[in-house]
Amino acid sequence: MKRYLLAAAGVVAAAVIAAPSAVGAASAEARTAPAAAAPAPAGTTAAAKSAAPAGTATPSRIRTVRSGERVDAGRGYTVWLTEDGKHWAGPDGFENFRSVVDGNIDRSRPGVSHQSEGDGAGVFHSGLYYGTKKAGRVELTDAGGHKTVATLVALPGHSDWGVWYAHTGPSKDSPAVALYDRAGRLLADLPAWTH
Numbered sequence: 001m002k003r004y005l006l007a008a009a010g011v012v013a014a015a016v017i018a019a020p021s022a023v024g025a026a027s028a029e030a031r032t033a034p035a036a037a038a039p040a041p042a043g044t045t046a047a048a049k050s051a052a053p054a055g056t057a058t059p060s061r062i063r064t065v066r067s068g069e070r071v072d073a074g075r076g077y078t079v080w081l082t083e084d085g086k087h088w089a090g091p092d093g094f095e096n097f098r099s100v101v102d103g104n105i106d107r108s109r110p111g112v113s114h115q116s117e118g119d120g121a122g123v124f125h126s127g128l129y130y131g132t133k134k135a136g137r138v139e140l141t142d143a144g145g146h147k148t149v150a151t152l153v154a155l156p157g158h159s160d161w162g163v164w165y166a167h168t169g170p171s172k173d174s175p176a177v178a179l180y181d182r183a184g185r186l187l188a189d190l191p192a193w194t195h
Contacts, residue, residue, distance in 0.1 A: 060137045062152040062162060071153055073165045077124045081155050086163045088126055090117060098128060100161050107131050107160055110187035112138060112179040123168050125150070129179050130161035136182035138164040140175040143192060148175070 065071060065081060073079045076091030085100040098113065105111060110131040116123050129135050129152070138150040154162030168175065176192040 060149065060152055062135065062154050064156050065153055067155055073124070073126070073151070075122065075124065075167055077126075077165070079126060079153065079163055079165055081153065081158075081163055083155070086126070086128055088115075088165075090124065100128060100130065105130055110179060112164075112177055112188050112190060114174075114177045114190055116174065118170060120170050122170055124165070125168060125175075125177075126163065126165040127177065128161060129164055132179075132181065132187055133159045134181040134183075135162065135187075136180045136184065138166075139178050139180065140166055140168065141178070141192065142168065142171065142175045143173055143194070 063071075067082050068080055071079045073088070077088065079086065079088045081087070083101075084097075086098040087095060089095045096115070098115065100107070105113065105128065107130045110129075112129050113127040114125060115127055116125045118124055125140060127138075129138055135152065138152065140148040140150065142148075148166050148168055150164040150166040152162055152164050173194040174192060176189060178189040179187045181187050
């Protein structure tokens, strides 16, 4: 059984830009603020679901993928990276993009972005982590304190940015999102918010 402890939780040090809206898509929401955390993605072990507090967690492995390589993110979602940034598509097939080169993120310091979309069955969360070569994990924390460790993906040679994704249960609220380094130190975060 593969153990996916691919995560990096982080602090947002730069302004977050909203994800492109899913025009006509069945996906409920595309947002840049944090979203609600719940169950870990399929394939995530119990150890990943209950990650140790900052400063004590073992760093996650970051999966390296080729430019344009499609990664099955579960529940009908796909993510892929190119030199220009993060791409993702949901079960409806609508494709979205988040640039790492358009000047809307500051890669000179650690940060994390967040987009989410979902429905009554659950929420798909994804975003960028950037501004550090020491990313260890991304972690989502819901209002009840439940933590979900995200999966991390990066291109070869682009160790200062990558993509994270995770699934949670349905929620109208947005979880806190945190980026941690490999030593478990908080680098950046986005606060939780409620509707």
